[in-house]
Amino acid sequence: MGSDIKIKICGLTDPADIPAAILAGASYVGFVFFPKSPRHLELEAAAFMAASVPVGIMKVALTVDADDAMLDTLTGQVPLDMLQLHGSESPERVAGVKSRYGLPVMKAVGIADAGDLPQLETYGRVADQLLVDAKPPRGADRPGGNAVAFDWTLIAGRRWPVPWMLAGGLTPENVAQAVRLTGARQVDVSSGVESAPGVKDADMMRAFVEAAQSGAA
Numbered sequence: 776m777g778s779d780i781k782i783k784i785c786g787l788t789d790p791a792d793i794p795a796a797i798l799a800g801a802s803y804v805g806f807v808f809f810p811k812s813p814r815h816l817e818l819e820a821a822a823f824m825a826a827s828v829p830v831g832i833m834k835v836a837l838t839v840d841a842d843d844a845m846l847d848t849l850t851g852q853v854p855l856d857m858l859q860l861h862g863s864e865s866p867e868r869v870a871g872v873k874s875r876y877g878l879p880v881m882k883a884v885g886i887a888d889a890g891d892l893p894q895l896e897t898y899g900r901v902a903d904q905l906l907v908d909a910k911p912p913r914g915a916d917r918p919g920g921n922a923v924a925f926d927w928t929l930i931a932g933r934r935w936p937v938p939w940m941l942a943g944g945l946t947p948e949n950v951a952q953a954v955r956l957t958g959a960r961q962v963d964v965s966s967g968v969e970s971a972p973g974v975k976d977a978d979m980m981r982a983f984v985e986a987a988q989s990g991a992a
């Protein structure tokens with residue numbers, strides 16, 4: 776098996792993060808549109824950053840229970856390749872967003888225990904990709920980006936009908952083990968490559984990609 780793992784680096788906030796993430800080896804870059812997040816971007820800043828992303832690198836917009844008005848504005852102003860729905864969007868809403876915007880949709884599903892796994896089957900029937908993330912801790916003010924991992928053995932050896940990404944508390948130190956254990960061929964990271972909330976670190980991004988590739992080799 777080769778080390779053809781794909782990496783998404785999410786929550787870029789500085790224009791310099793784009794070349795740093797791509798040089799590190801990211802295949803996807805993510806922009807967060809959620810005001811409570813330290814990674815939240817205004818549309819103008821996101822449009823500026825997205826315009827600098829080379830063709831072939833996926834530009835992903837992360838939203839949380841966004842309505843059509845918000846998504847109309849977002850997709851009208853920012854060039855995007857994928858929408859990541861990270862709230863409690865229903866399967867019907869996922870299907871509606873897909874057809875309204877004509878962009879691939881990745882649905883995040885929070886996992887805490889085995890009881891959460893059937894959601895992956897459900898959303899796997901409507902989304903283009905699944906993001907298998909940790910459930911937020913009790914009292915968290917955002918549904919992701921909390922640097923929390925879940926018990927990876929819950930999904931070891933499991934497969935779904937669409938491509939999926941592993942997320943939640945991944946770091947340069949743990950991603951190789953996470954990849955080996957789950958068999959993930961795509962991983963997503965935000966907090967684990969930051970020197971402070973919302974501040975990406977180029978060395979950490981490089982170390983993360985190298986470690987993910989070593990786990991997939």
Ligand SMILES: O=C(O)c1ccccc1N[C@@H]1O[C@H](COP(=O)(O)O)[C@@H](O)[C@H]1O
Pocket residue numbers: 785786805807809812813814837839861906908917918919920921922923942943944945963964965966967
């Ligand atoms: O990053 C955020 O602030 C965020 C806000 C709201 C929803 C999701 C968010 N981040 C996503 O959560 C996962 C895991 O992040 P982490 O690596 O544990 O920090 C990832 O998909 C982020 O894109």
